[in-house]
Amino acid sequence: xxxxxxxxxxxxxxxxxxxxxxxxxxxxxxxxxxxxxxxxxxxxxxxxxxxxxxxxxxxxxxxxxxxxxxxxxxxxxxxxxxxxxxxxxxxxxxxxxxxxxxxxxxxxxxxxxxxxxxxxxxxxxxxxxxxxxxxxxxxxxxxxxxxxxxxxxxxxxxxxxxxxxxxxxxxxxxxxxxxxxxxxxxxxxxxxxxxxxxxxxxxxxxxxxxxxxxxxxxxxxxxxxxxxxxxxxxxxxxxxxxxxxxxxxxxxxxxxxxxxxxxxxxxxxxxxxxxxxxxxxxxxxxxxxxxxxxxxxxxxxxxxxxxxxxxxxxxxxxxxxxxxxxxxxxxxxxxxxxxxxxxxxxxxxxxxxxxxxxxxxxxxxxxxxxxxxxxxxxxxxxxxxxxxxxxxxxxxxxxxxxxxxxxxxxxxxxxxxxxxxxxxxxxxxxxxxxxxxxxxxxxxxxxxxxxxxxxxxxxxxxxxxxxxxxxxxxxxxxxxxxxxxxxxxxxxxxxxxxxxxxxxxxxxxx
Amino acid sequence: xxxxxxxxxxxxxxxxxxxxxxxxxxxxxxxxxxxxxxxxxxxxxxxxxxxxxxxxxxxxxxxxxxxxxxxxxxxxxxxxxxxxxxxxxxxxxxxxxxxxxxxxxxxxxxxxxxxxxxxxxxxxx
Amino acid sequence: xxxxxxxxxxxxxxxxxxxxxxxxxxxxxxxxxxxxxxxxxxxxxxxxxxxxxxxxxxxxxxxxxxxxxxxxxxxxxxxxxxxxxxxxxxxxxxxxxxxxxxxxxxxxxxxxxxxxxxxxxxxxxxxxxxxxxxxxxxxxxxxxxxxxxxxxxxxxxxxxxxxxxxxxxxxxxxxxxxxxxxxxxxxxxxxxxxxxxxxxxxxxxxxxxxxxxxxxxxxxxxxxxxxxxxxxxxxxxxxxxxxx
Numbered sequence: 001x002x003x004x005x006x007x008x009x010x011x012x013x014x015x016x017x018x019x020x021x022x023x024x025x026x027x028x029x030x031x032x033x034x035x036x037x038x039x040x041x042x043x044x045x046x047x048x049x050x051x052x053x054x055x056x057x058x059x060x061x062x063x064x065x066x067x068x069x070x071x072x073x074x075x076x077x078x079x080x081x082x083x084x085x086x087x088x089x090x091x092x093x094x095x096x097x098x099x100x101x102x103x104x105x106x107x108x109x110x111x112x113x114x115x116x117x118x119x120x121x122x123x124x125x126x127x128x129x130x131x132x133x134x135x136x137x138x139x140x141x142x143x144x145x146x147x148x149x150x151x152x153x154x155x156x157x158x159x160x161x162x163x164x165x166x167x168x169x170x171x172x173x174x175x176x177x178x179x180x181x182x183x184x185x186x187x188x189x190x191x192x193x194x195x196x197x198x199x200x201x202x203x204x205x206x207x208x209x210x211x212x213x214x215x216x217x218x219x220x221x222x223x224x225x226x227x228x229x230x231x232x233x234x235x236x237x238x239x240x241x242x243x244x245x246x247x248x249x250x251x252x253x254x255x256x257x258x259x260x261x262x263x264x265x266x267x268x269x270x271x272x273x274x275x276x277x278x279x280x281x282x283x284x285x286x287x288x289x290x291x292x293x294x295x296x297x298x299x300x301x302x303x304x305x306x307x308x309x310x311x312x313x314x315x316x317x318x319x320x321x322x323x324x325x326x327x328x329x330x331x332x333x334x335x336x337x338x339x340x341x342x343x344x345x346x347x348x349x350x351x352x353x354x355x356x357x358x359x360x361x362x363x364x365x366x367x368x369x370x371x372x373x374x375x376x377x378x379x380x381x382x383x384x385x386x387x388x389x390x391x392x393x394x395x396x397x398x399x400x401x402x403x404x405x406x407x408x409x410x411x412x413x414x415x416x417x418x419x420x421x422x423x424x425x426x427x428x429x430x431x432x433x434x435x436x437x438x439x440x441x442x443x444x445x446x447x448x449x450x451x452x453x454x455x456x457x458x459x460x461x462x463x464x465x466x467x468x469x470x471x472x473x474x475x476x477x478x479x480x481x482x483x484x485x486x487x488x489x490x491x492x493x494x495x496x497x498x499x500x501x502x503x504x505x506x507x508x509x510x
Numbered sequence: 511x512x513x514x515x516x517x518x519x520x521x522x523x524x525x526x527x528x529x530x531x532x533x534x535x536x537x538x539x540x541x542x543x544x545x546x547x548x549x550x551x552x553x554x555x556x557x558x559x560x561x562x563x564x565x566x567x568x569x570x571x572x573x574x575x576x577x578x579x580x581x582x583x584x585x586x587x588x589x590x591x592x593x594x595x596x597x598x599x600x601x602x603x604x605x606x607x608x609x610x611x612x613x614x615x616x617x618x619x620x621x622x623x624x625x626x627x628x629x630x631x632x633x634x635x
Numbered sequence: 636x637x638x639x640x641x642x643x644x645x646x647x648x649x650x651x652x653x654x655x656x657x658x659x660x661x662x663x664x665x666x667x668x669x670x671x672x673x674x675x676x677x678x679x680x681x682x683x684x685x686x687x688x689x690x691x692x693x694x695x696x697x698x699x700x701x702x703x704x705x706x707x708x709x710x711x712x713x714x715x716x717x718x719x720x721x722x723x724x725x726x727x728x729x730x731x732x733x734x735x736x737x738x739x740x741x742x743x744x745x746x747x748x749x750x751x752x753x754x755x756x757x758x759x760x761x762x763x764x765x766x767x768x769x770x771x772x773x774x775x776x777x778x779x780x781x782x783x784x785x786x787x788x789x790x791x792x793x794x795x796x797x798x799x800x801x802x803x804x805x806x807x808x809x810x811x812x813x814x815x816x817x818x819x820x821x822x823x824x825x826x827x828x829x830x831x832x833x834x835x836x837x838x839x840x841x842x843x844x845x846x847x848x849x850x851x852x853x854x855x856x857x858x859x860x861x862x863x864x865x866x867x868x869x870x871x872x873x874x875x876x877x878x879x
Contacts, residue, residue, distance in 0.1 A: 007607075007777045014781075021788055028621045028795060032628035070778045113573065113803045133799055140792045147785060156782045163789050170796040209751070212758065231750040235743070514686055515639045571711040573801045579708040580797045584790050586701035590693045591783070594772035608776050611784065618787035622794035631802050 010068035013061060013075040016054040016083055017150070020143035023050030027136025040106075043135040044098040050139060051094060054146070055087040065509050067152055071215055074152035074286075077505035081355055082149040082282040089274040089362040090142045092480045096267035096370055097134060101474030103380070106130035107265045107373070108174045109182075116179045131174060138271065141167035145275055149282030152290075153215035154204045154240070157283055161200065161243070164279060165193050168272060172264040177380035185263025192256045193246070200243025206236030216291035217510045223294040237292055237299060244287065247280035248336045251310040258321075261329035266381060269325060270369035273332050274362035281339055281358055285351060288343060290508045300344050304436055307344060311337030311443035318450045323383045324372055327450055328365070331409055334447050335361055338424055341436045345427035352506040353423035356498055360416035360491050364408045367484025370477055371402045377468035385454065390463030395470040399458045401485050406451040408488045411444055416491035423499070577631055581622070588619055643684050651677035664710045668703060675699045686759055689768050830856050 011018070027046055034042050058080055067074045100106040108130035114120050144164025151157035173186030208214055210232040211222040223233060246253040261269045292299065314334030321327040339361075342354035375382050375391065375398070382388070392399040408415035421444065425437045473481065491498055592612070599608045626632050654674035661667040675698045682691035723729060762770050775783050811819075821827050846857035 007780050009781075021785070024788070025618055025621055025791070028625050028791065031795075032625045069781045072778065072781050111803055112800050131799065133795060137792060137795065140788055143788065144785075147781075155779060156785075159782045159785050159789065163785055163792070166789060166796065167792050170792070170799065173800065206747075229750050231746055235746050235750075515643070515684060518683070519639075571708065573712055574803075576705075576708055576712065576801045577797055579705045580794060583697075583701040583705055584794055586697050587786075587790060590697055591775070591786075593689065594768050594775055597766070597768050598772040598776060611776055611780055614784055615787045618784075618791050619794075622791050625795060626798060629798060629802065629804055631798055 007070045008068075010064075010066055010075070012057075013064050013066055013068050014073060014150075015057045016061075016087070017143055017146045019050055019054045019057065020139055020146060023047070023053075024136045024139035024143060027133075027139055031133055031136065039132045040098075040100070040129060043132045044094070047094050047135040047139055048091065048098075051087050051091045051142065054142075055084060055091070058084045058087060065507075067509055071217070072153055072156045073147075073150045074216075074290075074509050075150055076509040077507050078282065078285060078351065078355065079150040081502065081505035082278055082358070083146045085355070085359045085362065086142065086145045086149070086275050086278050089278065089359075089366060090138070090145075090271065092363075092366045092483050093267060093271035093274060094135070094138065095476040095480040096270055096366070096373065097138065099267070099373070099474050099476045100129075102373060102376065102471045102477065103176065105176065107176055107267055108134050109176045109179060112174055116183070121179075125176060130176060134171060134174060137167040137170055140164075141171070141271075142275070145279035148279045149286070151283065151286075152217075153213075154207065154219075154287075154291075155214050157287075158197070158200060158204060161197060161247070161283075164276070165197065165247075168268075168276065169193060171268040171271075172260055174268075175263065175265040178263070181263040182265065183263075185260045189256055189260045196243045196246035196253065199239045199246075203236045203239030203241075203243065206232050206239060208236075210236065216286065219291040220294060220510065223292060233295070234298065237295065238302075240287060241284075241299075241303065244280055244284045245306065247276060248284065248339070249277075249333050250306055250336045250340060251313045251333065252306075254310070254314070254333045254336075257333055258326045258329040261332070262323060262325045262383070266325070266369050266373045269328075270366050273328070273365045273369065277332070277336070277339070278358045278362060281343065281354060285343060285354060286508065289346075289351065290510065293346075296346055300346075300433070303340060304344055304433065307337050307340035307436055308439040309337075310334065310340060311439055312446075315443040315447035318447055321450065322385050324385055324388065324454070325383055327385070327454070328368055328372070331447065331450075332365065334443060335409075337443065338421060338440055341428050341433065341440050342424035344433055344436060345424070345431035347427075347431060348503070348506045349427035349430055351508075352499070352502040353420070353427040355502045355505065356495075357420040357424050359498060360420040360488070363484045363487035363491070364405050364416060367481055367488060368402070368405045368409070370473075370481040370484060371398060371405070373477060374398055374470050374473055374481075375468055376471055382468035385457065387466055387468055388454065389457045389461035390467045391470070392459035394463045394467055398470045401481065403455050403458065404485060405488060406455055408492065410448040410451045414489075414492045416488045416495070419492055419495040419499075423495075574631075577626070581626065584619060584622060588616065591615065640684055643680070647677040647680055650674075651681075664713070665707070668706045668710060671706070672699050672703055675703070686763055687767060689771055826856075 023046060027043055030042055030046060031039065061075065061080055064080060065076045067076075097107070104127055106129065110124040110128035110130055112131065114124060141164045144160050144162075144167070148157060148160035148164060151160050169186055169190040172189055173183050175182035204214060207219060210226070210228070210230070211219050213219070213222075219233075223230070242253060246256075249257040261273070264272065288296070288299070311334055314330050314332075314337055318327055318330035318334060321330060335357075339354055339357055342350055342357055344350070345353065372381060372383075375388065377387075392403075404415070408417035411417045411421045421440070425440055428434075428437050428440075595608060595612045599612070601608075651674045654670045654672075654677065657670035658667045658674065661670055675694060679691045679694035679699065682688075682694055684691075764770070765773070819825065843858060845853040845855060848854050
């Protein structure tokens with residue numbers, strides 16, 4: 001019997017992942033032992049420090065290009081860049097989650113097990129401080145995402161997918177206000193998410209049947225060299241794509257998005273919109289660019305149709321929305337379509353532009369949801385669009401910032417939205433995917449309409465009694481909003497900083 | 511009785527013997543017992559005295575039982591991973607590493623119990 | 636397939652399919668769960684028969700044991716009687732689901748049988764060379780060690796989540812103590828003595844039959860508020876013969 005050898009792990013390269021997992025476990029211990037009164041401060045500090053530490057380590061690892069843990073993990077350019085992006089965006093999301101000024105006790109329910117609408121529920125809704133378990137749970141999700149973008153075999157990728165999905169399902173159920181809506185959102189997300197995971201697993205099984213291994217390098221080799229009927233490989237890729245496209249919220253796997261974005265606590269929605277997108281597209285890029293790049297002639301038309309559908313349907317349905325969170329949800333679906341255009345552009349340009357888009361969109365969407373948390377009345381956030389009428393007269397600063405973000409979403413020059421769309425479309429043109437660019441431009445025009453409608457409503461309507469007040473944000477939300485808006489502006493004015501970074505990082509290791 | 515499946519033939523025989531024994535015992539009982547049950551008024555009521563049964567026979571379980579059931583699943587999964595560990599951990603050149611690997615795994619799961627204990631989930635109140 | 640394996644397959648495969656169909660079609664949720672047990676046990680035996688004894692046993696221990704127990708717990712939470720509402724909120728949903736489901740199964744089945752026709756199993760002996768369990772251990776603790784360790788993170792976040800969603804944490808003082816109860820009992824306006832027992836002075840020892848006061852009226856306090864008051868008929872209160 002041969003001797004087993006202990007696996008060699010490049011601990012420096014995987015340190016960010018380990019730091020986040022360690023901090024999450026520490027968070028559970030904190031939850032168990034630190035007195036209730038101090039818990040929130042300790043947990044928030046721990047979460048922020050861990051994310052920051054992870055980010056610092058990622059930056060020091062910027063030039064690492066290795067595969068480690070016997071090929072299970074690839075810490076290469078895209079992985080390091082996307083890990084950095086996830087950590088920065090998660091840091092801003094954690095700031096939003098930590099806010100307790102806007103609502104006494106924060107955005108999360110104090111005790112999720114108390115029956116909705118009972119006497120105890122009313123008592124806890126009024127004043128009890130929110131759950132602090134959200135921080136360790138979020139750290140688990142972030143750690144899972146870091147692993148997901150670095151996973152170099154499909155098995156590790158599947159486990160990472162579960163590790164970051166499960167905490168998200170939980171976080172969705174923990175809203176302080178409108179708890180039934182929140183629980184419904186969590187249940188929908190959980191059921192559909194498990195379904196999508198099952199498709200992914202089925203795909204892994206079929207690919208294994210063809211290749212005899214699950215690591216992406218072997219898949220690449222087998223796809224190029226095997227002379228067997230590639231039906232299994234195609235079927236496996238199709239099922240894998242379903243699992244990944246579900247997480248990216250691409251049509252026709254998008255139906256959960258509006259309900260979940262609306263029901264989840266707004267900081268969690270922001271976290272999902274920014275970080276989950278990065279993680280899901282990171283994994284999709286790796287699967288398509290490393291494992292299946294030999295099949296790009298075969299999958300591009302099909303995924304192209306998905307991209308066109310995603311852009312058009314997301315844009316058209318956004319027009320009909322009357323709730324701001326649902327509007328942003330459909331906008332996020334349409335943006336998944338633009339990102340898919342970048343993915344299908346293929347080559348280094350496609351990879352770089354997609355990564356740029358992910359970061360730019362992440363900052364803008366975080367800022368947008370930060371504004372959503374601010375506009376509130378006695379019942380919590382004022383979601384209905386009609387309530388936003390006249391907001392520009394009442395609080396011009398917040399309305400001005402929100403207008404800027406919406407213009408960025410619409411792709412007006414001097415914002416990051418313009419640069420990122422331009423980069424993605426230019427890459428697609430270069431990659432010969434003109435039809436995708438045409439569909440993208442048309443859908444961008446359609447999508448500008450709902451954004452401009454909100455802008456017009458805020459500035460050109462007179463405020464009525466129903467117009468909610470804008471709460472004075474605490475330090476944390478102010479910081480999050482400022483970072484989001486500043487980055488949206490910075491990446492619009494001086495995009496070369498990040499563009500250079502993405503171009504330098506745009507190469508996978510096998 | 512050869513080959514891979516042959517080793518399971520004993521198990522199959524045992525199962526078959528179990529089924530036969532069960533059928534034989536109950537069959538014998540059925541054949542031998544006298545059949546003259548008394549059937550007075552009220553015998554088939556749920557209670558001869560006391561409460562009339564109201565509603566169905568189902569009572570909703572408390573959700574807190576779910577946590578116990580889940581903790582059981584957690585440690586069932588852990589034990590599944592312990593089996594392969596048990597066959598390799600004393601392999602030369604590999605021992606300490608596997609012990610550490612398993613220790614990390616078990617320690618993380620133990621956090622769950624720690625958390626449950628501190629949150630009074632395990633105390634019946 | 637050898638003769639024994641083929642026999643096993645043809646006995647258990649129909650059972651597995653019947654179990655799966657029964658699980659979908661059964662009206663009662665508990666019956667559904669038991670059908671599922673049937674399918675899972677059959678699958679466990681299949682794994683064993685395909686030279687994967689460890690995964691077969693894990694299937695039986697973890698799935699038919701632990702996971703099915705979890706299923707039954709959830710069913711008891713929701714209610715055994717809560718049969719499905721048959722009203723469709725989306726019109727034509729069920730038909731569409733059946734058509735799409737059967738279509739998908741057809742495509743996958745046809746595709747797989749086409750792709751795998753004439754393909755023999757390879758690599759089984761190599762994988763089980765040092766024993767099945769040893770082979771799994773070798774992969775688990777070297778190549779997939781990261782995935783293995785991360786599984787613990789998955790389990791712990793699920794555990795914390797289950798406790799958040801299912802456990803109500805009570806602060807001190809929220810639950811009345813013995814002293815509180817005592818004070819409430821002797822507070823003005825409440826009667827501190829024991830309540831009259833039900834059935835006293837009556838012809839029945841039923842807890843649903845109220846006690847009678849000296850003036851012959853019923854003592855309403857003697858029975859629980861949630862019970863309907865019952866007076867026994869003379870037939871019911873007569874002595875019952877236990878012999879035939």
